Amino acid sequence: GIAKIDHHRSLRLGLPEVIYAAGKTPEQVAEIFVRMAAAGGDVIATRAGADAFAAVRARVPVAVYHEQARIVGLRQSRPAEDAGRIAVVCAGTSDLPVAEEAAVTAEYLGLTVDRVHDVGVAGLHRLLAQGEVLGRAQAVVVCAGMEGALPSVVGGLVAAPVIAVPTSVGYGAAFGGVAALLGMLNSCSPNVAVVNIDNGFGAAYVAAMIVRS
Amino acid sequence: GIAKIDHHRSLRLGLPEVIYAAGKTPEQVAEIFVRMAAAGGDVIATRAGADAFAAVRARVPVAVYHEQARIVGLRQSRPAEDAGRIAVVCAGTSDLPVAEEAAVTAEYLGLTVDRVHDVGVAGLHRLLAQGEVLGRAQAVVVCAGMEGALPSVVGGLVAAPVIAVPTSVGYGAAFGGVAALLGMLNSCSPNVAVVNIDNGFGAAYVAAMIVRS
Amino acid sequence: GIAKIDHHRSLRLGLPEVIYAAGKTPEQVAEIFVRMAAAGGDVIATRAGADAFAAVRARVPVAVYHEQARIVGLRQSRPAEDAGRIAVVCAGTSDLPVAEEAAVTAEYLGLTVDRVHDVGVAGLHRLLAQGEVLGRAQAVVVCAGMEGALPSVVGGLVAAPVIAVPTSVGYGAAFGGVAALLGMLNSCSPNVAVVNIDNGFGAAYVAAMIVRS
Amino acid sequence: GIAKIDHHRSLRLGLPEVIYAAGKTPEQVAEIFVRMAAAGGDVIATRAGADAFAAVRARVPVAVYHEQARIVGLRQSRPAEDAGRIAVVCAGTSDLPVAEEAAVTAEYLGLTVDRVHDVGVAGLHRLLAQGEVLGRAQAVVVCAGMEGALPSVVGGLVAAPVIAVPTSVGYGAAFGGVAALLGMLNSCSPNVAVVNIDNGFGAAYVAAMIVRS
Amino acid sequence: GIAKIDHHRSLRLGLPEVIYAAGKTPEQVAEIFVRMAAAGGDVIATRAGADAFAAVRARVPVAVYHEQARIVGLRQSRPAEDAGRIAVVCAGTSDLPVAEEAAVTAEYLGLTVDRVHDVGVAGLHRLLAQGEVLGRAQAVVVCAGMEGALPSVVGGLVAAPVIAVPTSVGYGAAFGGVAALLGMLNSCSPNVAVVNIDNGFGAAYVAAMIVRS
Amino acid sequence: GIAKIDHHRSLRLGLPEVIYAAGKTPEQVAEIFVRMAAAGGDVIATRAGADAFAAVRARVPVAVYHEQARIVGLRQSRPAEDAGRIAVVCAGTSDLPVAEEAAVTAEYLGLTVDRVHDVGVAGLHRLLAQGEVLGRAQAVVVCAGMEGALPSVVGGLVAAPVIAVPTSVGYGAAFGGVAALLGMLNSCSPNVAVVNIDNGFGAAYVAAMIVRS
Amino acid sequence: GIAKIDHHRSLRLGLPEVIYAAGKTPEQVAEIFVRMAAAGGDVIATRAGADAFAAVRARVPVAVYHEQARIVGLRQSRPAEDAGRIAVVCAGTSDLPVAEEAAVTAEYLGLTVDRVHDVGVAGLHRLLAQGEVLGRAQAVVVCAGMEGALPSVVGGLVAAPVIAVPTSVGYGAAFGGVAALLGMLNSCSPNVAVVNIDNGFGAAYVAAMIVRS
Amino acid sequence: GIAKIDHHRSLRLGLPEVIYAAGKTPEQVAEIFVRMAAAGGDVIATRAGADAFAAVRARVPVAVYHEQARIVGLRQSRPAEDAGRIAVVCAGTSDLPVAEEAAVTAEYLGLTVDRVHDVGVAGLHRLLAQGEVLGRAQAVVVCAGMEGALPSVVGGLVAAPVIAVPTSVGYGAAFGGVAALLGMLNSCSPNVAVVNIDNGFGAAYVAAMIVRS
Numbered sequence A, B, C, D, E, F, G, H: 001g002i003a004k005i006d007h008h009r010s011l012r013l014g015l016p017e018v019i020y021a022a023g024k025t026p027e028q029v030a031e032i033f034v035r036m037a038a039a040g041g042d043v044i045a046t047r048a049g050a051d052a053f054a055a056v057r058a059r060v061p062v063a064v065y066h067e068q069a070r071i072v073g074l075r076q077s078r079p080a081e082d083a084g085r086i087a088v089v090c091a092g093t094s095d096l097p098v099a100e101e102a103a104v105t106a107e108y109l110g111l112t113v114d115r116v117h118d119v120g121v122a123g124l125h126r127l128l129a130q131g132e133v134l135g136r137a138q139a140v141v142v143c144a145g146m147e148g149a150l151p152s153v154v155g156g157l158v159a160a161p162v163i164a165v166p167t168s169v170g171y172g173a174a175f176g177g178v179a180a181l182l183g184m185l186n187s188c189s190p191n192v193a194v195v196n197i198d199n200g201f202g203a204a205y206v207a208a209m210i211v212r213s
């Protein structure tokens, strides 16, 4: 077979495996989706284009497509009440796809998500006005491209872990997210940990682990 | 004055500010240490050499020195009971200083720490024998240099967030920790978040945030 | 002429030259293929698209196309019996094209190949279940992208040389295979040697040299 | 001779040439210092150690040494009244040497300098309290290491050009100032321009050009 | 809403916010353009393609398109007389789009702009013939790709701040503008500050800040 | 304890574990050496300075020091007859320490070693004169710094696998061995695999695996 | 005008300016071509596609197109007899476009060119057979991608300057020509100088300068 | 022996081999020096410290030491009359050691050398005043650190090949000569070829080849 699905994972980790659709054909995505759905839990495929969704829907008609997040999802479980709350924050309009990948993933993992958008550090009053929302989050996912300064500023405002997601937004010396990545790794706020460039999925997964742990 | 101490931080973040002794003279370290100690809480200075410790002890005789961790500490609070438990894991003997920076910091932040050493992935049986210790941790800090593969393997074994710390151990194409850093950022285990190279302190701080959140 | 075919090579090295089709026109590939086929041995062209295959088949109708491996091949020799056995291992589904380039090349070079797929380190039980297959290999080719940790783990399990092939699978800080490459160069398993990113062909060639030497 | 002093420069640029002492022997520094002093204007040498100062003072007894800035200076002109006012801001205590190189250079170039120290973005209230000082500056020099986020935040608060100076403060993925440099080049505040890592001198020179232009 | 427009900015900074059209849909650009135009001042969108212009013009018929600069603009204010004069200089014909982004932005910000084109350092007489134009500029924006040497040479000729813009013109070891960027950061002319690769907009904004400060 | 010695390894891999002395104190090296010696086999420590040797000899008087190779060794087994033969080739005099680390390690692993020195590609006749020695090797270890071209040339001459070791010899754009490393990874000879910069030990270990496999 | 043609250059340098067509519209190329042709000498445009040639031919019907070299040329002068002879050598078939850019440029600059193709270092006998051709060259241009080893080997065989041209041929760790570039910069043959990746034009120009000087 | 001296080289290349003393012990340098001197020609060792010179002088008393160039030399031949003339140009005082390595090497290779120092591009009049000296050179070696712009400017002024030598002078984003190296590789003057960072020796060798060819 093309894949050895790690069904053990939800036993070992308490959270299900997730399909990474990039570099797979629509047929491969649909095939794995069907096999995982048969196990009875929730299923999501990230980095999924419209064609992957079409292939999945042909076999799993109730699957839904979150376009901006590029996620195909299937809800089969009943979400736990009060499973925890996080905030997903982004610096600019162009960071939205990554932020939505994080937010939608987190919702499938059972979390309640507050979205805070377009609060880049060049106009601080916009962020400072969001104190209440930030204050109630058990973990904060912060997505930013260009200089990636937002996690440091958010980190100084909240009593919660910050998961920083560098985005590939920017040009020239942004180097496809490297400038933001380095900024976040060197954050002067000590409550900041970092995931890969554009990895909204991973940030949500870590946040879910945090909220549950 | 040479520094504007951020006394607000323990209010805002629930954890105290920490002195980063690198690039400060022993006298500067001692001066800031005294001013922070006067506030009544615990105080630690990381990246502190023997001379910084001497300068601190001259003014704060009860301060202690954790040599391998390079931390000068002062305990003034009574640790909370049952504040949470983490594991600090390292791949090889040479990663010990970074692992100890994490472990000692975590203890000052009130956590109970299990240490698991020299369990690199080239001899898996050593790690697999530690299942019980790993299983009871609310967060796992994993320090590794060279190829930095250990967090991915640990991440696949535990139902907790993994804070990965690349170390500068290695030579040649290890590039002072860059190989390990990249490995960790690209971990195929989704419960892994990363801090800066050799940043044991930051990993412990994030872990404490996680345990408390 | 466009090429000086190194007919001496199979005398000097014991293995034939191979056509690298990338950056050549289909006509150039076919022309060189024909000239090499005329010498009477096996011929393969790697990195060959469907158009290159069409051009070759027009002139050498018995040539076959290995699509996933992107190899055009012509078998004219009778494979030696018992020429040796290797394993080709890969971490994830997306690494398959590189793994197949290695496996098909190895088969044309006369080896018996065991394929072990989708055994990434985040779910170790999948790899540990393959002990018997790994144990009978005279050399193991291991293909992995992202953090490239698999060769270190395999290296610790087998008493054979491991040829590690970093793949360009991943995104962001994977840097097109660089993260995996650095991880493999810094492997803490000492029986690991490395070839270029995505170079399944080279890994197979080295493996054949090992088995014959 | 060892040097062709560009006496034309103060005619062409309105500001004198400055001696870069790094990589010159104390004797070479002193020799050039004397020749420039003979022209009657102010003279400064940057990146000058104690030995360079000793060599200069032996021949120019009224020269003074600014230790933290590592500048040897000679004042022969009368500063113009009201030549302009800038602020020199830095993120942390370790950035002080670079900030002082900027501040002292600016003072020799005739400017009035307000110093604002230790106002890193992890504790925003410290910076926000400096509104008045920032508001009266005609240009703001901002020095920061690690993630280099401060210029973006300052840039959003002031109606003046910001000259950002990345410093080599930090470790690991700070890469000797590269993380801060990239952050500043990608600032989301459009009034930010950047000079070389640790180049306090250049920032002051540009600021003086701005104030005079 | 998709964006939190920072209307405060023109109060705080004295210059209006600008729409960065890259990574936004034509509809998003038009929507933000309309909302900003309603505030009554001038509006520009940079990095705007023909489709973004079409979407804007459908709703704001008097908007104009500066094709080479890729800027959509709307003039609603009356330019101040005598607001200041800058020069925009470029090294080669291929640098023109970046130079025009700078020049058109500067004109919308109220400046008078002298354009000096194709004066690369390999034929110095072309630049030396422009002394008068350079001499009357209050700030000089210099755009150059390849080795990026022009700002150093211009910096040695003028008594004004030089804003250097590395362009992505070149190939091979030009690395998309990195060679020019590094050259400019290391300029031996001390009156040079640098913005991001291809950031003509930012250079103009800094120049406007300089001229007004 | 400071280390979990992997005694299983010689069972699993057929070759013993080796002590990496860099980053360990002389006492730690001696302690581990003694514990491994007690198991009865051969023991070596690589990257060992004179002080590490002194600490070992104090407790294991028959241990010997290979100075150029920086290896401390203890022979307790009887070498197998006819265990296999390799060649260790180096490009220049400065590559000798790395070549000796490879040669001495190989000898402790039971191989017979032919040394071929100072045969860099700028004077080909020196290499071409060594055909007989190269021809009898079952594997060839090739050490070269600077442009690292030697493995490609050797690879074209022998019917055996070539293990290429880039060395940190060179300056400027050699980047501490990176130029040689990249050259070797891109070798146009397909029988070349690569280990880390200066990793003579790893090359010998892979060669021993090859010869035994 | 779009360009300030440097007509002085052929006076100052003894060789004419050359049009770099990349990043110029066909019309711009044609316009500059016409203006330069009017001066009466030879004209060439490099990096010219078929559309640029069409635009030129519409206005200069006798212009010719060298397709593999991507050069549009116009011969108006009479080549000097006996202007000098160079060799253009390349490692593999894929390097031919760069080699032809060099060879055709050199012919327009008046040189006689010997072409030596497909003589990569993995099959040395092919190069060694070209001794006579190499021996009569006054300068040797050597084009190679991948590990870029050929200039070192050629440099050791000839008593002439070698101009090395790294090509972007290769994949993975070839990094678009960087591996070859670094190899050539670190050549152990001291008679090697280097030009930019894929810069066949520049190599020919330098060779022409050498032959005439 | 430690070295295979390439006595053939002066036959093949027309110029003698040269000892690279870096990474060799004084005794090794002396030993090779003596053996080469015995062949009767000129001998030089580059990168030689005072201790290497002492070791050589003990055995070859007439050897001389060029301190700034760090070259030990022995003249045994009679220089040819009229062997050719080059210029060695440098940008700043700190580039002098590299420039002298070039100049002294060239003199031992039989050339007449004009030295032109401290003519960096920020003060162009200094360079423009040297037209006559530059004009009579058959090749021009140009050494510059920081932005490395000088070769482009010189290249536009002379009708001769320019050998550019990037130097490691500078700090921060100079990256030990990389900024200068990239600048020179991307020179807009087509008569520029480049050697390794700080490789004054190589530049002189290439220049000698040019002058003789």
Ligand SMILES: Nc1ncnc2c1ncn2[C@@H]1O[C@H](COP(=O)(O)O)[C@@H](O)[C@H]1O
Pocket (backbone or CB within 6 Å): A092, A093, A094, A118, A122, D188, D189, D190, E003, E017, E018, E019, E020, E021, E046, E047, E199, E201, E202
């Ligand atoms: N061409 C440009 N390059 C860099 N920044 C720009 C450019 N055009 C506009 N901006 C900035 O981008 C910011 C808007 O970003 P966003 O919130 O994503 O629309 C504004 O603050 C502008 O100052």
Ligand SMILES: Nc1ncnc2c1ncn2[C@@H]1O[C@H](COP(=O)(O)O)[C@@H](O)[C@H]1O
Pocket (backbone or CB within 6 Å): B092, B093, B094, B118, B122, C188, C189, C190, F003, F017, F018, F019, F020, F021, F046, F047, F199, F201, F202
């Ligand atoms: N010179 C060397 N380079 C790289 N790895 C080595 C070297 N010497 C020993 N090793 C490996 O390092 C491991 C021991 O590391 P440690 O646990 O830190 O002592 C062993 O598995 C050896 O295979």
Ligand SMILES: Nc1ncnc2c1ncn2[C@@H]1O[C@H](COP(=O)(O)O)[C@@H](O)[C@H]1O
Pocket (backbone or CB within 6 Å): E092, E093, E094, E118, E122, G003, G017, G018, G019, G020, G021, G046, G047, G199, G201, G202, H188, H189, H190
């Ligand atoms: N293929 C090429 N690579 C690099 N430089 C070139 C090339 N062709 C022409 N040139 C140079 O580019 C300059 C013309 O640039 P431009 O002013 O943009 O037309 C001329 O001075 C040529 O020396």
Ligand SMILES: Nc1ncnc2c1ncn2[C@@H]1O[C@H](COP(=O)(O)O)[C@@H](O)[C@H]1O
Pocket (backbone or CB within 6 Å): F092, F093, F094, F118, F122, G188, G189, G190, H017, H018, H019, H020, H021, H046, H047, H199, H201, H202
């Ligand atoms: N300063 C230098 N930089 C680069 N190469 C040099 C230098 N001095 C001598 N060489 C070369 O180094 C080679 C000698 O290297 P080795 O065999 O290690 O002594 C000779 O071929 C010289 O051409």
Ligand SMILES: [Mg+2]
Pocket (backbone or CB within 6 Å): A091, A092, A093, A118, A120, E003, E004
């Ligand atoms: Mg915005």
Ligand SMILES: [Mg+2]
Pocket (backbone or CB within 6 Å): B091, B092, B093, B118, B120, F003, F004
């Ligand atoms: Mg160990």
Ligand SMILES: [Mg+2]
Pocket (backbone or CB within 6 Å): A003, A004, C091, C092, C093, C118, C120
């Ligand atoms: Mg899988």
Ligand SMILES: [Mg+2]
Pocket (backbone or CB within 6 Å): B003, B004, D091, D092, D093, D118, D120
């Ligand atoms: Mg502080």
Ligand SMILES: [Mg+2]
Pocket (backbone or CB within 6 Å): E091, E092, E093, E118, E120, G003, G004
């Ligand atoms: Mg031009």
Ligand SMILES: [Mg+2]
Pocket (backbone or CB within 6 Å): F091, F092, F093, F118, F120, H003, H004
């Ligand atoms: Mg040698």
Ligand SMILES: [Mg+2]
Pocket (backbone or CB within 6 Å): C003, C004, G091, G092, G093, G118, G120
């Ligand atoms: Mg070929």
Ligand SMILES: [Mg+2]
Pocket (backbone or CB within 6 Å): D003, D004, H091, H092, H093, H118, H120
């Ligand atoms: Mg100077």
